[in-house]
Amino acid sequence: MSNSKILANGVDVYYGSKQALFGISMDIKEKEVTALIGPSGCGKSTFLRCINRMNDLIEICKVSGSIKVDNEEIISEKTDVVSLRSKIGMVFQKPNPFPKSIFDNVAYGPTIHGLVDSKNELEEIVHSSLKKAGLFDEVKDRLNEPGTSLSGGQQQRLCIARAIAVNPEIILMDEPCSALDPIATAIIEELIDELRLNYTIIIVTHSMQQAARVSQKTCFFHLGELIETGETNKIFTNPDNTKTQDYITGRFG
Template identity: 75%
Template sequence: MKLNGDLIMDEQKEQNNIRNKKSLIECRGVDVFYGDKQALFGINLDIGEKEVTSLIGPSGCGKSTFLRCINRMNDVIEICKVEGNIKIDNEDIYHPDVDVVELRSRIGMVFQKPNPFPKSVYDNVAYGPKLHGRILHKDDLDAKVEKSLERAGLWSEVKDRLGEPGTSLSGGQQQRLCIARAIAIDPSIILMDEPCSALDPIATAKIEELIDELKDNFTITIVTHSMQQAARVSQRTAFFHLGKLIEVGDTEKIFRSPDHEQTEAYVTGRYG
């Protein structure tokens, strides 16, 4: 058993090639099934600490499914079954003893469509901290909200509108509000599922800038359909195809000289 595991490790190191940072998330042989249909096939992927990893690939290739494995959001889907091994900070997150709620409180997530709660801007950001009871005093909470909005680059725009509903903001502002909301729970990891797909180019540029700043403090994994975005924001890129991880490596390498023909076809736009 041990031997087998080491073997997979070695294989993986080879595939993950040059790694200058220590990996925070380690996935080994992850299979995902929706009912009888298998969506992911034996994914082995390491995600480095405090860098941006982007997951690219054609629609339906399983990148979002993989992302949702990391904070166990797939548990919400009745028919979804996850097999294999995912470790965060050397802790197996699919171990029966793991408290899923606690796990999710350490991982922020930003969704495809901005989904601010039907509450005020302030309450949106304060939602997580209040929930976990980590902040008890109003002053501390105010400071937390301000800091989170500040880090999401939204404070100057909304500081006079904290009482207004989050849904009254523009699309780009809503998405940054969702990022602020995710930051407010002090996660070590932020997962982003096509965060810019519903936004215009200017709002997209702002989010990308933000991602670049956030990577100093957070481990970010982003699913994206835009190759340019992956190239702009990420240090490492993983290419998925039909539920399999085809190739992973430094972004530059993936886009300049990928090992696999399929990857090259995809990143040059000849396919997908």
């Protein structure tokens, strides 16, 4: 049994006066893929964005409770959000490469964190990140072209490379394939399977098949509550809760 990487305990989230998450407690293991599923508006993205404090951007969003990453509390005034985010990468729903060259997109993270001392080192990191994201062979001859000139699937892998480049331990993925066609989706899913060896991955998805294919653990959210969490195999074959049963068999949602 691997160690727990993220430990959430009684996480409440409010948007203004509206409560979006109700006492979420969760244990996420190291080097596994955890899928968060549930109908729209159930709070799975909100929970994901608590883990790297992206909710800070939303003025009216208040988070309480406790989330520990490597036994360190992150829901606190004292948390260094910048170094937290260098440890926890994120890939968004819609590919959002910077309107810069492919090289600069990947190089941005290492540069601002001062991870490299020379141009060669930077090149090395960029190349290896692109390789890990399975994009290098497709773009190695046009690293100076703008990242936005790539196809949707390539852009998303570029975003993954950008996240990997700062050497994170955890990667958060917020519906990374929702804007992609099935072939690009399949490529990303394969990539997630490979990345699992080195990173702890949490993925929010609307596609139950995707959750079943890529994840080891699945958490089912409904109306801001965590209904059920467990081994993916078990959730999809023999869930304990009837709501989970109804959702995965397509009776609602």
